[in-house]
Amino acid sequence: MDAGECSTSRPPHPSAASAPSPSSAPAVWAKLVPSDPAFPEVEVAEDDAVVCSLVAPAAAAGEEVAWCEIRRNGGDASSATIRNLSSDAIIVDGKIVKQEAVDVKPGSEIVSGPQKEDHLVYTFEITAARDQDKNNVKIVIDIENAKCSICLNLWHDVVTVAPCLHNFCNGCFSEWLRRSSSKSRDKSQSAACPQCRTAVQSVGRNHFLHNIEEAILQAFSSLQRSDEEIALLESYASVKSNIVLGKQKNQSRKRPFSRSSDEISHADLPCPQCRNEFGGFRCIPGAAHLQCNGCGGMMPARSSINIPQKCLGCDKAFCGAYWCSQGGNSSHCNLICNQETFKMISQRDISRLPDTVHGGNPYEKDITEKCIQQSGKTLQAVISEWISKFDNLEIDRSRLQLNNVDAITSRTYICNFFHLMLSTGIAAGTVSRAAPSTIALTTPRS
Incomplete structure (x- = not known):
């Protein structure tokens, strides 16, 4: 069917020679079936909604006319909309339709004129081609x-x-x-x-x-x-x-320190305050304990004290700040973290970028170091400037891969401040601008 043509009636028994090839046939999705089998069915094509057919039995030898328009309803596969295009009214399911559009569904009765006795009566049907179109799904993508x-x-x-x-x-x-x-x-x-x-x-x-x-x-x-x-x-x-990628560990032979629950039994790794009293405290039998994610050692779970025992960024337990507040050290137990592993962000004194920044990617670490050097500032000055902006809510926190991000300030105890700072790629305010041009594949590999 060429553009501009309308859906037309199809002879009841077309010859094989006149049948269109599958590649050239229009996408027919519905048809009008006449109540009188002496008249042909009318196919409704996908690319042309205008229906051209005979409208009255007396005009059997006359020309086909465009008398209505039928379009699919996008949100409902089992219905369509019909609009009267003729100068006379038509009847849809017993209702007289002049110029307005009304909904039709499979089985709807459509009379091609204002009087049922003098005009052809059709039944609306959705063909199998509609089901075949389910294999071609339209996907909206940005x-x-x-x-x-x-x-x-x-x-x-x-x-x-x-x-x-x-x-x-x-x-x-x-x-x-x-x-x-x-x-x-x-x-x-x-x-x-x-x-x-x-x-x-x-x-x-x-x-x-x-x-x-x-x-x-x-x-x-x-x-x-x-x-x-x-x-x-x-x-x-x-x-x-x-x-x-990476070295895969055999999880069935060796389990990491972190467990399914932070509060676990301490029978396998005794807590120093379970054996002796120091810092004015000794664990009672059966007391809940936390296992440090850093060293694997145990400490009592004490929510009543002001010493943080969990990192707000990852919700994991760390013992460095707690044992320091209790006066504990390695003489009490070998499994005690250094205080430097868990402290306030503002207390961090950084002299060099650790190898773990940017997920351990050395290429991005080199870019970050060069950007800081070009800024003319020391690393500690960059960090101090960033901390000030963070406290003043000048940093987009939604990009940080951290838990409880809105509750974190410069006085928050956190286990890995560099993850917090460099995950945004804003060190010295130049990393995000330098990285794309450097990473782009514009030169042949050496």
Whole structure:
């Protein structure tokens, strides 16, 4: 059916020679079945809602006319809307319709004129083609959500990393992974996700998103990259199948210090205050205890004191501040953390960036160090400036990967301040501006 034509009546028994081929046939989704089998059915096509057919038995030898328009209802697959296009009224389910539009459903009776006796009577039906269209689902997607956060372009040969499920170009992530591993001192350490810094456990090609990628390019050809860019990306791409990253531990043989519950029995790792009284306190039998996430040692769970025992950022227990307040040290028990592992943010005195910043990615650590040097400030000055902005609510806290983020201030005890500061990528206010141009794949690999 050419553009501009209307849906027309179909002979009851068309010859095989006149039947349209499947590729050229219009997408028919409904039909009007006449009450008199001597007259042909009228097909309603997807690309033309106007119905052209005979309207009266007396005009059997006459011309077909466009007398109504039938369109699908987008939100309801079992109904449609009919609009009268003729100069006379029509009847829909016993109701006279002049110019307004009314709903119809399978089984609705439609009279092609104002009088049932002098006009053809049709029954509305939705055909099987409607069910076939369920295989072609329209997906609404924001183009910005289909872009790689490394190169900031539409995905090319998209891969998905786990467990965070962020998506990148195969070539972009492969080069990120190569640079990270080449500078990492610990080869067994997992690479960090370029978007959220979560340790990546595995990466694989995403065939479902690849189909979406191709559909977007068909709709928006302007997003297509040049042949040179595609060739460069494909030269970097190393993810051919699912890849497991990092050194996997055998969880069945050795369990980490953290357990399913913070308050556990202390029979296996005795608490120093269970054996002796010091700091004016001794545990009573059966008292609840916390296990330190840093050293694995035990301490009594004492919510009544003003000494914090849990990090607000991760909700895990740390013993350094508690044992310092009690006068405890390694002479009382070997399993006691140093006070430096758990203290107020404002008390931190940092002289160098630790290797754990940016999820342990040495490439981003180098960028951060250069940005701080170019700012002309010391690392401690940058941190002090950031703390002041944090307390004054000048930092977007929604981007921080921390629990209880709104309750954290510079006087909050936290176990890893560098995770708090550098996860936002704002050290010296220049990291986020420097990283994209440096990471972009614009030169051949040496």
